[in-house]
Amino acid sequence: MPIPSHAPAIDRTLLRDDVYRRLRDAIVDGTFGPGEQLKDGDLAAWLGVSRTPVREALLRLSGSGLVVAQPGRSTIVSGIDEVSLRDARDVIAAMHELAVRETAGKLDAEALERMREANRRFARALDSGDVAAALDADDDLHAVPVAALGNRALESVLDQFAPVLRRVERLRFGSNGRASVELHEKLIALSAAGDADGAAAVAFDTWHSLPTTPYAA
Known part of the structure; x- marks a missing residue:
């Protein structure tokens, strides 16, 4: 036919x-x-x-x-050198800081619960040593304020440079990522309370604390 x-x-x-x-x-x-x-x-x-x-x-x-x-x-x-890691980290930290600052106090109960649920999955993944699941849960959590803001230019920057940091995050979550669970809880609480400056500072520190020491030739 x-x-x-x-x-x-x-x-x-x-x-x-x-x-x-x-x-x-x-x-x-x-x-x-x-x-x-x-x-x-x-x-x-x-x-x-x-x-x-x-x-x-x-x-x-x-x-x-x-x-x-x-x-x-x-x-x-490619291998990832210190300059590339630092540049990507600084840009990503600034983008998440902006997204959180602009959405703090504006996220509805459903959005906040999605962040809490993602953090629970994140903690369980760390406990079980499932780094891939931890990365996915971490992405889901931080994606909530980004999606709520709806800034396509910001989303494009994150899409371009976030993959560079995923290799560093993978190393962190495979060794000691428990501090991130507490940072996530603080971020959610400050966002729910409408503390834009406090939540934005936590968001920035969460990303800016990633190391920039090269780990691959």
Whole structure:
């Protein structure tokens, strides 16, 4: 039978984002280590997609600093130097500080409960040694004020530079992340109370306390 002319198009945006997240997470968790060459054909076969979304994902990862892409040549997983970590940390801390300052006292009960629930999941993940789950829960918690603010420029900056810090967060949560549980509780309490300055300061310190010492060549 002929192909229907009214068939809906496949949502390529979802495909691109999924491929990007899969590759990003594989770099963060060490599946692909610093200096490893990434071939779009091999990655496409691994993920079961065409080369196009893989190439698009690698370009995004290059913008984040997780890979070094050389057009017409190889793409390799980057190491993270102290300057790159510091720059990303400072920007991310400032963005979360702004989001929390602007939403403190404005989050409804449901939003605050989502933050509390995420922190409970975060604590359980730390106790069980599930670093991946801890990272996901941490992301969910901090995403609440960001989503509530609705600043697309801020979200774009976070999307670009947050992956650089995930490798550092992974190390922290794999060794000693309990202090973050208390910082989260304080952040939620101050936000609920409408203390914009206090909540913003906690948000900034939470991110700015991440180390910038290189840990990968």
